[in-house]
Amino acid sequence: MFFQKLKDSGILGMNQRIGEFILPLNSRKLYPLVDDKSLTYEVSRKFNIPMPKTYFEIKEYGGIKDTEKKLKDIPNFVIKPSRGGMGNGILVINDTYKMGSEVYYKRGNNVKLRTQELHHHISGILSGLYSLNGNPDKVIFQEKLNLHSIFHGFVDSGIPDLRIILFKGIPVLSMLRFPTKDSGGRANLHQGAVGVGLDMLTGRANFLVHRNKMVQNYSEFTKDIKSFQIPGWNEILQLASKTYDMVKMGYLGVDIVLDPDRGPILLELNARPGLAIQLANRIGLGKILTSMQKDELEIDSYLDRVEYCFEYWKNYKTVI
Amino acid sequence: MRKVIYIPALILIVLPILSILYKIYFARLSFIPVSLDDIWNIEILISPKQESKYIQLNFPILKNSEDLEVIQSNFDNRSMNLDLERKSYGNLAKWEAENDEGETYDVLQQKPIIYNAKIKLLEIEYPVIEKDNSLNYSAKINKYLSLSQYTKEELLEANRLIKALSFDEKDKTDKSKDIYYFINEEILNTLKSLPLQESMLLSRGSNYNKSRIYTLLSRLAGVPTRTIMGLYLDPNQTEDVEDKFKIQYWNEVYLNNRWFPVLSTTEYFGTKPSNFISLYKNADRISSSFEDVNANFSYRIYAKQVQANSYNFKEYAKEVKESGSFINLISLYGLPINQQSLYRMILLLPLGGLMLSVFRNIIGIPTFGIFTPILLTLFFFESGLIFGLIFFTLIVAFGFFERYILDKLYLLAVPRMSIILTLTILSLVLFSTFTNNFQLLSGIGVNLFPIVITTVFIERFSVMLIEEGSLNTIIAVSGTLFVSIITFGLFLIPNLSIVFFTHPELLLLIVGLLLILGDYKGYRLSELIRFNDLVKV
Numbered sequence: 001m002f003f004q005k006l007k008d009s010g011i012l013g014m015n016q017r018i019g020e021f022i023l024p025l026n027s028r029k030l031y032p033l034v035d036d037k038s039l040t041y042e043v044s045r046k047f048n049i050p051m052p053k054t055y056f057e058i059k060e061y062g063g064i065k066d067t068e069k070k071l072k073d074i075p076n077f078v079i080k081p082s083r084g085g086m087g088n089g090i091l092v093i094n095d096t097y098k099m100g101s102e103v104y105y106k107r108g109n110n111v112k113l114r115t116q117e118l119h120h121h122i123s124g125i126l127s128g129l130y131s132l133n134g135n136p137d138k139v140i141f142q143e144k145l146n147l148h149s150i151f152h153g154f155v156d157s158g159i160p161d162l163r164i165i166l167f168k169g170i171p172v173l174s175m176l177r178f179p180t181k182d183s184g185g186r187a188n189l190h191q192g193a194v195g196v197g198l199d200m201l202t203g204r205a206n207f208l209v210h211r212n213k214m215v216q217n218y219s220e221f222t223k224d225i226k227s228f229q230i231p232g233w234n235e236i237l238q239l240a241s242k243t244y245d246m247v248k249m250g251y252l253g254v255d256i257v258l259d260p261d262r263g264p265i266l267l268e269l270n271a272r273p274g275l276a277i278q279l280a281n282r283i284g285l286g287k288i289l290t291s292m293q294k295d296e297l298e299i300d301s302y303l304d305r306v307e308y309c310f311e312y313w314k315n316y317k318t319v320i
Numbered sequence: 321m322r323k324v325i326y327i328p329a330l331i332l333i334v335l336p337i338l339s340i341l342y343k344i345y346f347a348r349l350s351f352i353p354v355s356l357d358d359i360w361n362i363e364i365l366i367s368p369k370q371e372s373k374y375i376q377l378n379f380p381i382l383k384n385s386e387d388l389e390v391i392q393s394n395f396d397n398r399s400m401n402l403d404l405e406r407k408s409y410g411n412l413a414k415w416e417a418e419n420d421e422g423e424t425y426d427v428l429q430q431k432p433i434i435y436n437a438k439i440k441l442l443e444i445e446y447p448v449i450e451k452d453n454s455l456n457y458s459a460k461i462n463k464y465l466s467l468s469q470y471t472k473e474e475l476l477e478a479n480r481l482i483k484a485l486s487f488d489e490k491d492k493t494d495k496s497k498d499i500y501y502f503i504n505e506e507i508l509n510t511l512k513s514l515p516l517q518e519s520m521l522l523s524r525g526s527n528y529n530k531s532r533i534y535t536l537l538s539r540l541a542g543v544p545t546r547t548i549m550g551l552y553l554d555p556n557q558t559e560d561v562e563d564k565f566k567i568q569y570w571n572e573v574y575l576n577n578r579w580f581p582v583l584s585t586t587e588y589f590g591t592k593p594s595n596f597i598s599l600y601k602n603a604d605r606i607s608s609s610f611e612d613v614n615a616n617f618s619y620r621i622y623a624k625q626v627q628a629n630s631y632n633f634k635e636y637a638k639e640v641k642e643s644g645s646f647i648n649l650i651s652l653y654g655l656p657i658n659q660q661s662l663y664r665m666i667l668l669l670p671l672g673g674l675m676l677s678v679f680r681n682i683i684g685i686p687t688f689g690i691f692t693p694i695l696l697t698l699f700f701f702e703s704g705l706i707f708g709l710i711f712f713t714l715i716v717a718f719g720f721f722e723r724y725i726l727d728k729l730y731l732l733a734v735p736r737m738s739i740i741l742t743l744t745i746l747s748l749v750l751f752s753t754f755t756n757n758f759q760l761l762s763g764i765g766v767n768l769f770p771i772v773i774t775t776v777f778i779e780r781f782s783v784m785l786i787e788e789g790s791l792n793t794i795i796a797v798s799g800t801l802f803v804s805i806i807t808f809g810l811f812l813i814p815n816l817s818i819v820f821f822t823h824p825e826l827l828l829l830i831v832g833l834l835l836i837l838g839d840y841k842g843y844r845l846s847e848l849i850r851f852n853d854l855v856k857v
Contacts, residue, residue, distance in 0.1 A: 002848075003842060003843040003848070005855045006843050006847060006848065006851060006855060007843075009851070009854060009855050011843075011847070011851050011854060011855075013841075013842065013843040013844060013847050014681075014684065014844055014847065015681055015840055015841050015842060015843070015844060016841040016842070016843075019839070019840075019841040020841055086787075086788075088786075088787045088788070089787075116730060117730070119730075120730040123732060123733070124733055124786075127732065127733035127734060128733075129733055129783060129786050129787070130786070130787055134783060190792075191789070212850055213853060214853040214854070275850075278851070278854060279851070279853065279854055282854060284854070
């Protein structure tokens with residue numbers, strides 16, 4: 001048949017992802033917990049899951065004028081729309097300084113913003129420009145995370161994050177997403193970031209994907225990616241798996257950042273994680289999910305879930 | 321496939337089909353109303369020439385026959401005395417300037433006699449012409465062998481031509497065909513009117529002379545033949561001749577006990593297109609006054625096809641009403657006329673939804689907004705494709721203007737987008753005054769509908785431009801444009817909207833198909849490309 005090759009490779013397609021996993025496994029009423037970052041932050045504190053600190057939020061246009069006062073002692077921070085998607089509307093401020101009476105904000109890509117420009121961006125977020133459904137939104141002022149030394153040589157600006165797909169809380173596939181010049185410093189694959197698949201047993205890098213194409217190496221990397229390995233792989237998987245206790249979505253994307261001081265931190269959750277992770281790992285997600293679904297699992301402890309993951313991959317035979 | 325899907329889907333698909341079958345076979349309704357495509361309005365104006373003082377004026381008028389049906393006809397006879405001569409081969413109207421009481425009327429050149437008719441063209445199926453060796457004919461047919469009207473010189477010249485054709489052994493069908501080929505190939509077309517004999521001598525002739533030569537040669541060969549005077553109703557006739565039609569001539573030959581048309585100028589033998597309609601089938605009797613430059617009158621013929629794609633809705637509404645039963649309940653034909661045309665458009669929307677589902681979920685073409693492509697299709701439908709595309713490009717340009725120029729002014733989002741909306745409306749206003757003044761894009765009706773559509777479009781477009789950048793937006797715009805143009809093409813399929821209007825229950829069938837589509841969990845065609853690398857590994 002037409003799609004036989006895709007089927008044989010066990011690739012998960014868009015329709016199957018929605019029809020068989022997202023719709024039946026992700027309950028509608030849980031979506032706000034995932035889509036609204038300020039709600040995610042609230043729940044995460046109940047479950048003792050580390051997330052970047054939220055300094056404050058702006059909910060109304062009237063609050064914009066107080067921004068400077070509130071940012072007085074915070075030289076670097078990240079501005080995010082609470083219900084944004086795919087990294088849209090996120091502004092990273094590395095430094096704040098004063099020249100004359102005007103306050104300037106230095107962005108991650110070294111572009112300077114005037115106060116007026118910052119206010120414009122905030123009001124854009126408030127009016128819902130970046131929110132998933134176009135409704136008015138909140139603005140979150142969040143702690144800026146730092147680049148972990150293990151990523152030196154792979155990243156010019158921006159911070160890579162780790163995407164782990166959970167099936168009923170069990171880690172299934174993972175990849176690192178490196179921001180590039182192409183992606184404008186954003187760790188988002190469809191904007192041009194590089195995805196690096198990670199071995200589920202060791203956290204070692206295996207394959208690369210850029211703009212939906214499998215690549216051997218990436219020109220902006222100055223070190224060999226092949227020997228790259230994530231430290232503390234076990235804890236990272238445990239942190240990821242724990243989020244399932246917090247939001248019981250059967251098909252969940254977990255984004256984790258490695259902070260040099262705080263260690264692995266949950267950045268955000270995603271109820272509709274993309275399919276490019278298959279390219280980065282050169283593995284079809286469909287056959288893994290289908291075989292796990294057959295077992296009708298419901299494992300209570302996150303430790304057992306990570307254990308299940310290790311067992312699965314130890315017994316996994318690559319079919320070539 | 322799951323039972324919960326396919327059982328209802330099957331029911332939804334079968335139900336409307338059964339309903340339509342019921343209507344056709346039990347209620348005896350036609351599938352769709354009769355098409356009015358082949359209805360023509362004909363107008364003939366006959367004016368006397370200024371200097372002539374004539375007593376009588378003849379003109380053939382349309383007559384019910386196997387190739388046409390006269391739906392209505394009338395004369396404006398300018399108080400002249402009208403007499404209608406009815407013959408089996410044609411009706412001839414005779415106007416006399418003097419009536420029975422001896423009164424005379426002034427006929428003025430600027431006040432022509434007007435004859436109006438509405439006719440329906442009928443398609444005739446001609447059988448294949450078998451060999452014909454008949455020798456005797458009835459008196460009625462026999463007169464079409466008469467040579468009495470020809471001069472000695474004409475007959476001499478014609479006999480010379482017949483001899484050259486040398487078909488002694490052949491039957492009459494073959495002879496007719498040979499003469500047809502001879503005239504078609506050997507007699508060159510000319511617009512000059514020559515005497516018959518000269519025409520044969522020089523091997524060139526007008527459409528009139530060619531058919532006269534055919535009649536003469538064919539009669540000499542023993543085949544009953546007549547010259548036909550008629551009209552060629554060309555639906556593609558260009559505007560610059562102002563729908564003016566000239567009288568055309570062709571022939572009919574009597575073979576195997578029936579008349580067959582022979583059009584030696586336009587190359588038809590034994591058959592003819594339905595838009596060649598005959599006015600008078602014994603043209604030799606009257607044609608000389610039409611071809612004579614010194615005739616005492618001139619004529620103009622106008623013909624216009626009744627607007628294409630129109631249907632006899634009134635009749636159908638009556639049929640539906642008379643059929644009674646449940647059909648009446650779900651028929652839209654009972655609605656007021658203006659609402660009917662609205663529904664004809666609205667009923668196509670679900671079909672657009674079906675197309676969109678196929679494009680997005682089976683093929684995997686990115687579009688923005690869910691119903692934007694359908695709205696865009698409607699916009700094209702309302703305003704015409706060319707204008708629609710021009711306007712669409714303009715809106716896209718506005719979107720970029722907003723993103724890259726207005727954005728620098730730090731305006732709040734809603735007023736900023738309202739500016740774009742206002743600019744769009746302004747350009748719409750300019751467009752319509754422009755078209756009114758210069759007739760550049762004729763026939764564009766601007767109503768509220770496209771404005772609503774463009775508003776929705778602008779909002780989606782500018783949001784996407786901000787959220788996803790120009791490249792992704794342009795991809796989505798192209799996808800949207802592609803889907804809407806294909807859907808537009810689908811909507812153009814003749815009769816489609818009529819079918820849905822006549823059988824609105826077909827909407828259930830669409831729901832059935834959508835149920836099946838909605839349950840599709842297989843791959844999208846686009847994923848063949850996306851995961852192409854992965855499959856190769």
